[in-house]
Amino acid sequence: MGFRWSMLLLAVAAGPGCSAVTPPDGGGERSFAMGFTEFPSAGTFAAIDDVYRVLGNDADFVNHHFDGGVPWNEALSGAPFPAGLEADLARSVSRIPAGHLRLVSVSPTNFLRDGLADNRGATGAEPLPAPWDTAQFDNPRVKEAFLGYSRRLIDRLGADYFVYAIEANIVADKSPGKWPALLRLAEYLHTELRRSHPSVRTFPSIQLELLREKPGTQTPAVSSILAFADLVAVSSYPYAALVEPEQVGRAYFDPVLRLAPGKPFAIAETAWPAETVTAPYPIVIPSDPDRQRRYVERMLATLDQLDAVFVDYFFTRDYDDFWETTFRFMDIAPLVRIWKDTGLYAGDGSARPALASWRTALARPRR
Numbered sequence: 001m002g003f004r005w006s007m008l009l010l011a012v013a014a015g016p017g018c019s020a021v022t023p024p025d026g027g028g029e030r031s032f033a034m035g036f037t038e039f040p041s042a043g044t045f046a047a048i049d050d051v052y053r054v055l056g057n058d059a060d061f062v063n064h065h066f067d068g069g070v071p072w073n074e075a076l077s078g079a080p081f082p083a084g085l086e087a088d089l090a091r092s093v094s095r096i097p098a099g100h101l102r103l104v105s106v107s108p109t110n111f112l113r114d115g116l117a118d119n120r121g122a123t124g125a126e127p128l129p130a131p132w133d134t135a136q137f138d139n140p141r142v143k144e145a146f147l148g149y150s151r152r153l154i155d156r157l158g159a160d161y162f163v164y165a166i167e168a169n170i171v172a173d174k175s176p177g178k179w180p181a182l183l184r185l186a187e188y189l190h191t192e193l194r195r196s197h198p199s200v201r202t203f204p205s206i207q208l209e210l211l212r213e214k215p216g217t218q219t220p221a222v223s224s225i226l227a228f229a230d231l232v233a234v235s236s237y238p239y240a241a242l243v244e245p246e247q248v249g250r251a252y253f254d255p256v257l258r259l260a261p262g263k264p265f266a267i268a269e270t271a272w273p274a275e276t277v278t279a280p281y282p283i284v285i286p287s288d289p290d291r292q293r294r295y296v297e298r299m300l301a302t303l304d305q306l307d308a309v310f311v312d313y314f315f316t317r318d319y320d321d322f323w324e325t326t327f328r329f330m331d332i333a334p335l336v337r338i339w340k341d342t343g344l345y346a347g348d349g350s351a352r353p354a355l356a357s358w359r360t361a362l363a364r365p366r367r
């Protein structure tokens with residue numbers, strides 16, 4: 001998920017400034033579906049129930065986001081998935097409202113985007129067993145297993161859209177020697193999924209801030225993988241680089257849009273904090289509820305301009321509880337801190353001002 005550690009440290013305002021964007025006024029149709037992921041704010045049944053309440057009331061779209069490893073052996077053999085993954089799938093199938101559009105996001109990469117995804121086992125993400133621990137992205141077993149895994153998730157969840165590599169371009173930055181193999185896997189997946197699931201749009205997601213920060217190396221990498229994409233979908237967390245939301249407009253997305261002219265556009269994940277980001281994140285990023293509201297309005301108005309397909313606002317509610325009980329004790333606490341206060345609902349469940357702007361757009365009919 002999200003903007004990786006090495007890039008988040010940069011916090012620089014690169015590229016164009018403001019461009020004229022009119023906030024959504026509640027009139028007319030919208031092209032884009034609006035939704036969230038299923039991540040709860042705490043490890044409780046009440047928190048899980050709350051996510052599905054928000055998805056029912058404040059969305060017409062869901063992102064089923066799987067970024068915690070791949071059950072490689074089961075994916076290759078066709079055996080049942082580990083019990084935890086099976087339970088997650090069953091819950092998703094039973095609780096997402098009928099009529100919601102569905103994005104399924106998976107990745108053959110690990111969370112740090114520098115190698116093959118961990119194994120999804122009985123306890124969650126686990127070290128890769130042999131022979132997977134030495135396999136490259138274009139290994140025939142990897143290709144067959146990941147294709148099988150992708151097809152099973154598409155079928156189980158009834159996907160309308162499918163991300164086959166989350167923030168794929170980060171691999172070109174962190175492990176450039178592995179990038180050609182990932183491109184070969186991408187070509188294989190896109191070709192085979194279009195053959196078996198022609199109605200499902202398949203594509204990677206692109207980490208936009210990395211492309212904007214390193215255009216010299218990232219532009220050719222992103223251009224090469226967008227050849228295997230039915231639409232252009234970005235991961236974007238611009239608050240790590242920009243002080244004010246008004247600096248985000250149509251021009252902000254130009255670095256990726258011009259690489260695939262004519263292809264539809266979507267935001268596969270985004271957010272903005274309603275509170276200032278502080279330690280253990282290594283820099284302070286000022287924010288407040290009004291900045292979050294202005295970003296949501298700015299982003300939605302820009303999606304209108306771009307005739308976008310969907311937007312996934314990543315978290316429904318601040319994960320204060322998870323932070324206090326779990327995340328702040330982990331090695332990745334500095335990274336995880338940056339998303340803690342980005343919900344459209346605060347940690348206590350109260351609505352943020354940005355939610356009213358979100359609901360105004362959601363109330364418009366979707367064409």
